[in-house]
Amino acid sequence: MQSRTPPPLIPLLTPLLTALTALAILLGLAVAAPTAHAAEDRRPPAVASAQSTVAAMQPGWNLGNTLDSTGSDETSWGNPRVTRELLRSIRAQGFNSVRIPVTWSQHQGAAPSYSIDPAYLARVREVVDWALAEGLYVLINVHHDSWQWVMNLPTQHDAVLARFTATWTQIANTFRGSSDRLLFESINEPFFEGSSGDAQNAQLLHELNTTFHGVVRRSGGNNASRILVLPTLRTNADQARLDELTATFTALNDPNLVATVHFYGFWPFSVNVAGYTRFDAETQQDLVNTFDRVHNAFTARGIPVIVGEYGLLGFDRHTGVIEQGEKLKFFEFLGNYARSRQLTTMLWDNGQHFNRTTLQWNDPSLFRQIRSSWTTASSTAATDQIFVRRGQTPAAATIALNLNGNTLSSLHHGSTQLVRGTDYTVSGDRLTITGPTLARLTASGAYGVNAVLSARFSRGVPWDLNVITYAPPTVRAASGTTNGLTIPTAFNGDQLATMEAVYSDGGFAGPHNWTSYKEFGAAFSPNYSGGEITLPAAFFAEVRDNSTVTLTFHFWSGTTVRYTLTRSGSTVTGTPA
Incomplete structure (x- = not known):
């Protein structure tokens, strides 16, 4: 329990220290973080309510691409109108809070009043009230206005600050x-x-956050003590950004403040570029380092933190950009590590996760893993795929388990429990499926997933292993233009992991020319049902004219397939290498 009674001199010095700190920030000077003792001495009892509130908000969900749309209506980005039933369903899924991003600019009048359309303000109020009535904590904000007009603060300072003040005055x-x-x-x-640069950015964000704080507090009512959430620059968790926000918290000296950052993972893994197809040690360490920095800067000092958005950036194109098992491992680790660092997380969902029409999860396995991570460390494995080559007698397959302190209880195929010692064996953290078992499971010879084995553990959710029959994929000759090339492909049960593109002189071709491995879904896209791989205009926009490019397609079975591209003007031809 922290000390709640300051030494006699602290009340006299606090106003002077606060003023000096704020002045230093405005001048762009470095401000040292207070010592733990000073933070304890200055913190009044109400801080516990901020901590307990943010803890009670775990876990949270984002109502994305709805009231934050920049069109004229909340449906303009493809989601249906919000209903109370949707919010009731979100509560039933185990979420305790909802972040409702709101973009205001297209619903505002001109200077000097910047009046918000009363009908829109009433609609936001209606959705907020529904969420509150369903027992959810609610977080609202000023959302895409950040890149529509707020970002002009350096060059249009007075106008932007006046609009920001007017916006929050009306909301408050x-x-x-x-x-x-x-x-x-x-x-x-x-x-x-x-x-x-950085110094001015820090000063401007400090000005925005303190302006927001003053407007809300002066509006009175419950706003006099309402919990307010302040972001870092770009909601980034680099140490410099955390330090800047720490200085603002010190200057404001308000116990009912919360810090927020966003987290979308180690960037190359998050978008599947540069060969980062797996949730490997480097990707995991990036998460650990990020959450540790945030914990040390804030939660360890009694300042609550909300990870206001989390997910994978590749989801912006398609949730299949990251392979399913690697995706599950990422979310399992994130949920558990955030819990260990006392960070409240709010899943970013723009409509691709929870279907707002059917009120069902589009990927139940993904949500099962996410939900488990809120309370339990589930076991995972090095892979969720076991490949068996068609026409060959399968060898035994050994998979490394990440037990997370659990033990393997059983292995099931549907309702049938497999026999330990006959169908499979376990040695430490190694699970081995015997060759005869794999032969039996793939006896049909059909390409693709022939069986799903469910590994069940002493706690947490099961880990599914897909037993896949495949043959090496093949590609055929194709012709097209720099507007796009479609390569006929027989996937033969396999799936594409990544693609390399290299010029004949050894240089890297295509976008992200610092790596041979291109970005999944951006520089190339597989279509399994259509039997093709597409290279879009964005790929050829960064391929030299009159050049030859060797593509190497890497498949999850370990198979690689080479393909030769020739570009001449706007004409492109491709042939198997």
């Missing part, structure tokens, strides 16, 4: 009587164009 007045389970977030992923 609308919700001043709302439950204290409603939180406000100043601005989503803030950044600035035309600034002189």
Whole structure:
């Protein structure tokens, strides 16, 4: 328990120290973080409510691509109108909080009042009230306004600050009587164009956050003590960004403040580029380092943290950009490690995860893993795929298990429990499926998944192993233009992991020319049902004219297939190598 009674001199010095700290920030000077003792001495009892509130918000979910759309209506980005039934369903899935991103700019009038359309403000109020009535904590913000007009603060300072002030004045007045389970977030992923660099960016964000804080607090009612959420620059968790926000917290000296960052994973893995197809040690360490920095900067000092958005950036194109098992391992580790660092997480969902029409999960296995991670360390494995080559007698397959302190209880194929010692063996963290068992499971010879084995453990959710029959994929000659090339492909039960592109002189071709491995879904895309691999215009936009490029397709079975591209003007031809 922290000390709640400051030494006699602290109340006298606090206003002076706060003023000096704020001045230093505004001048772009470095501000040292307070010592743990000083933070304890200055922190009044109300900080416990911020900590307990943020803890009670775990886990959280984002109502993305809806009220934050930049069109004229909440349906303009493809999602249906929000219903109370949707929010009730989210609560039933085990979520305790919902972040409702809101973009205001297209619903605002001109200067100087910047009046928000009363009908839109009422609609936001209606959705918020529904969520509160369903027992959810709610977080609302100023969202895509960040890149529509707020980013112009360096070059249009007075106008932007006036609009920001007017926006939050109207929001604050609308919700001043709302439950204290409603939180406000100043601005989503803030950044600035035309600034002189890091020092000015820090000063400008400090100004925005303190302006927001003052407007809300002065509006009175429940806003006088409402929990307010402040972001780092771009909601980034680099140490410099954390230090800047720490200085703002010190200057404001308000116990009802919460820090927020976003996390979308180690970038190459998150978008599947540069050969980072697996949730490997480097990708895991990036997550550990990020959450440790945030914990040390804030939660270890009694300042709660909300990871306001998390997911994988590749999901922006398609959830299949990352292979299923690697995806599950990422979310399993993230949920558990965030819990160990006392970070409240809010899943980013733009409609691709929870279907807002059917009110069902599009990928139940993914949500099963995410939900388990909130309370339990489930076991995973090095892979969720066992490949058996068609026409060959299968050898035994050994898979490394990440037991997470658990033990393997049983292995099932559907409702049938396999026999330990006959169908499979276990040695330490190694599970081996015998050759005869694999032969039996793939006896049909059909390409693709022939069986799903469920490894069940002493706690947590099962880990599924897909037994796949395959033959080496083949590709055929094709012709097209730099607007796109479609390569006829017989996948033969296999799946594409990544693609390399190299010029005949050894240089790297295509986008991201610092690596031979191209970005999945951006530089190439497989279509399994259509039997083709597509190279879009974005790939050829960065391929030299009059050049020859060797493509190497890497498949999850370990098979590689080479293909030769020749570009001449806008004409492109391809042949198997």
